[in-house]
Amino acid sequence: MFLHIGNGHLILSKDVVMISDYTSTFSSKDTKNFLQVANEEGFIQDYSNGSPKSFIITNETVYLSLISSTTLAKRINLVTDLESMRNTEIQP
Numbered sequence: 001m002f003l004h005i006g007n008g009h010l011i012l013s014k015d016v017v018m019i020s021d022y023t024s025t026f027s028s029k030d031t032k033n034f035l036q037v038a039n040e041e042g043f044i045q046d047y048s049n050g051s052p053k054s055f056i057i058t059n060e061t062v063y064l065s066l067i068s069s070t071t072l073a074k075r076i077n078l079v080t081d082l083e084s085m086r087n088t089e090i091q092p
């Protein structure tokens with residue numbers, strides 16, 4: 001299934017490693033450094049129109065999103081629940 005991260009962009013939910021609040025990034029030196037290096041190496045895709053509220057880490061890319069990390073977490077939990085339900089349905 002897919003996770004909508006804003007501005008019409010979708011990513012595979014199974015590829016998501018982490019979803020985090022962007023503003024809290026500045027309170028952690030390690031996270032701030034990680035994002036700085038990811039940006040320098042070209043791994044960041046900005047879908048936030050320059051106003052990120054969250055970032056999503058996958059195996060290959062860091063996405064900046066204008067959608068809050070709380071909303072994205074709810075969406076991915078819904079997707080996970082739906083996938084789980086689909087996998088446990090009894091087939092006739």
